[in-house]
Amino acid sequence: MTNEMQVQITGCKLYAKLVGENNGKPTIVLDAGYGDYSKAWDSVIEDLSMLSKVLIYDRAGLGKSATSSNPRTSREMVKELKELLIEAKIKPPYILVGHSFGGVNLRMFATEYQNEVCGLVLVDSTPEDYRERFLPTMSEDFQQAYNKQFIYEGNYDEFMKSLQQLKDAKRKLNVPLMVLSAGKKAHYSKESQALWNDMQREILEISTDGELVIAENSAHYIQNDEPEVVVSAVKKLIDRV
Template identity: 85%
Template structure:
């Protein structure tokens, strides 16, 4: 079963796609990286839909969704996702899966709605101290290219505000967590790669039950390079319920 719909939330319509059979298992909710939308999950959605229902969606202003007048920060995006789930009548519990910046959003969602979340999978998720601690270790060219990318949804200052919000809302979650780190990042020196893996490992501190998986043959888009690693982590979360 695949159901595509446009869901009216407070000030715009969001595109959402629900796939899978409703088998009484938690719904997998996936959030893509900065500037990405539901298609970023095409490589894994079919395999996940065999395990349970899975929801992918386009954040406001991306893909097929309308633009929103709200600030493009994680706090607003979490509100919009919650509204989408409520309006589309997709009840909890949820297994949340966030890639890159989507991981920032879903960490905040899990913090705010901890009772509705039964698992969290972070796929090469952005750490809250990325700008202060990681970015300075990269080349000037890399830093320039990184800063210039913020034109698709929200600007650079809204992105930094989101990381600040993540830091401020950080609490210890009583939610099982799998952190998947890309082990073969493009343009990373050996030192940068080691620091990246270490910062991913540190994200485990947000949960009482966390596990780090290093996808040795993956660059940033682990779901494309090693889709089975992502599917396996999600299956683990579903099976815990």
């Protein structure tokens, strides 16, 4: 069963799609990376919808969603997602799955609404100290390309503000957590790859109950390179509910 909708929230309409049957299990909510929209999950949506109902959506200004005049920071995006869930009558509990910058948003969501979340899967999620600790270890070319990419939704400053919001909001979560780290990142030296995996491992500290999985054959889009790694992480959390 697939149900597409345009949901009116404060300031704009957001496109959302519900896929799968209502089997009494928590709804799986997917949030894509920076500048990406719901299509980023095409490789796993069918398998995930066998486990439970799945909600994919486009953040404001991306895909089929209208633009919003609100700042493009994590805190605002979390408010918009919360409003979308209320307006679309998608009740908690949720299992949250965030890729890259979407992981920043869903960590914030889990912090703000901890009692509505029964599992969190972070798919090669951006660590909050990325700029200070990781970026300086990369080549000048990489750093320049990284800094120039912020043209699709939030600008560079808004993205960095989002990472700061995540730092400021950080507290221990009583939510089962799966951290998936891409083990074969493009353009990463052996040292950079090792640091990346270490920083992903450190994200486990936000939860009382976390597990790291290194997707050895995946670049940044684990859901495309090894979709089964993402699906099995979600299944693991659903089975525990």
